[in-house]
Amino acid sequence: MNRFKRDMDKFIGESPRFNEALKQKILMNAKDGNTSKGSNKRGWSTFRFAAIFVLFLIGVNSFLAVTLTQDGLETPTSTSGQSGEPVKNFTDKSKNWKVTYTQKDLSAGGRDSFMTIEYIGEGPKPKEIGYRFVYKKDQELFGGSLLLNENGSYTDVGFGTCKTCILYAEDDEIPGTIEWEGQQESLVLTKTDMSKWQESPLFDSGSYTMIGEEGRVGFIYDDSEVTRFYEDKKQKYMWHFWGSQVEITGSFKVVGTHENSSDEIIVVPEGKESFLSPNNGADHHIPTHMSLPEKGMWKLEAVFNEKVIGTVYVEVHAK
Known part of the structure; x- marks a missing residue:
C-alpha cells in the first residue's frame, strides 16, 4: 500500500x-x-x-x-484479538471442588473474566450448587447458582468485559465458598502459573496408544512430535468411541475451548450421520482432521446429536 x-x-x-x-x-x-x-x-x-x-x-x-x-502513521498497526492480553489465573482446591478465576487485562483498561467450577470429589456430582466469592471485604463480590449439565460439567460463569472493574494483582486473594446438598467448603483463590487443566492420560486399545477417557472416548495419539498439536497445524486424528449405538452414532462434531477463554470453537464441523464402525477395540471410530490456533491447554468435547459424550484435554505446543 x-x-x-x-x-x-x-x-x-x-x-x-x-x-x-x-x-x-x-x-x-x-x-x-x-x-x-x-x-x-x-x-x-x-x-x-x-x-x-x-x-x-x-x-x-x-x-x-x-x-x-x-x-x-502511514500504516496503522493491527491487533490480533485477545491473544496479546495478559492473563492471570487464580485457583484453589478443597476436598470436593476446584475453582479457577481467569482474568484478562484489556489493553484499553478494564478486564474480561470468567470462572470455572469443577467437582473433584468422589461419588455422584451434585445437581445444583451455590457459590459466593468476596474480594477485600465487599469491595467486589460475585455469587449465584449452577445446575449440572447433561455432560456432567457445570457451565463456566462468564463475567464479560468491564472497563470499571477491579484488576486483581499478582498477590491478591479471593476467598469464597461452595455450597451443595447442605454442605459447604471454603476456598481462597490465589495466583498460579500452572495450567488450569491437565492433559488427558494415555491408554492402549488394540495396537495403538490413545489419549482421552479409557473405555469411553479417545483418539490415536502417543505424545510424540509427529502426533502432538502445534499452533495452526492441521493433522489427521482417528477418534474412537465406546458405548451404545444410540449414544455414539448420528451427527458428530468436536467443540474446543482454550483454558484462558470461555469461547467455544468448532474443531471438527458437523458432518454426515455416522453408523457403528468398530475398530481397534472400540465400538465406533471416525477419522478427522484437527487444528488448534493457540498454544496452551485445550478441552475437546466429542458431541453426538448435540450431546457431549466425552472430553479430551490436550496441550498445543508453540511452533
Whole structure:
C-alpha cells in the first residue's frame, strides 16, 4: 500500500489533497488541447479520457493519504484479538471442588473474566450448587447458582468485559465458598502459573496408544512430535468411541475451548450421520482432521446429536 502511494506521488505530486486550483489547471489544459491547431475530435476524446483518469487517480491518492496518515502513521498497526492480553489465573482446591478465576487485562483498561467450577470429589456430582466469592471485604463480590449439565460439567460463569472493574494483582486473594446438598467448603483463590487443566492420560486399545477417557472416548495419539498439536497445524486424528449405538452414532462434531477463554470453537464441523464402525477395540471410530490456533491447554468435547459424550484435554505446543 505504501509503495502504491509513493508511485502516485511521483505521478501527480506529493500533495495529499485534490484542491480547486489543481482541478482548474487540469481543465484548462484540456480546453487548450481542444482549441489548439491540428486537434481533432479523436484527439480531444483521447485527452479527455486521460484527464478524467488523472482526476480519478488524484481522488484515490487523496483518500489513501488521509487513511494511511491517520494519527501520524502511514500504516496503522493491527491487533490480533485477545491473544496479546495478559492473563492471570487464580485457583484453589478443597476436598470436593476446584475453582479457577481467569482474568484478562484489556489493553484499553478494564478486564474480561470468567470462572470455572469443577467437582473433584468422589461419588455422584451434585445437581445444583451455590457459590459466593468476596474480594477485600465487599469491595467486589460475585455469587449465584449452577445446575449440572447433561455432560456432567457445570457451565463456566462468564463475567464479560468491564472497563470499571477491579484488576486483581499478582498477590491478591479471593476467598469464597461452595455450597451443595447442605454442605459447604471454603476456598481462597490465589495466583498460579500452572495450567488450569491437565492433559488427558494415555491408554492402549488394540495396537495403538490413545489419549482421552479409557473405555469411553479417545483418539490415536502417543505424545510424540509427529502426533502432538502445534499452533495452526492441521493433522489427521482417528477418534474412537465406546458405548451404545444410540449414544455414539448420528451427527458428530468436536467443540474446543482454550483454558484462558470461555469461547467455544468448532474443531471438527458437523458432518454426515455416522453408523457403528468398530475398530481397534472400540465400538465406533471416525477419522478427522484437527487444528488448534493457540498454544496452551485445550478441552475437546466429542458431541453426538448435540450431546457431549466425552472430553479430551490436550496441550498445543508453540511452533
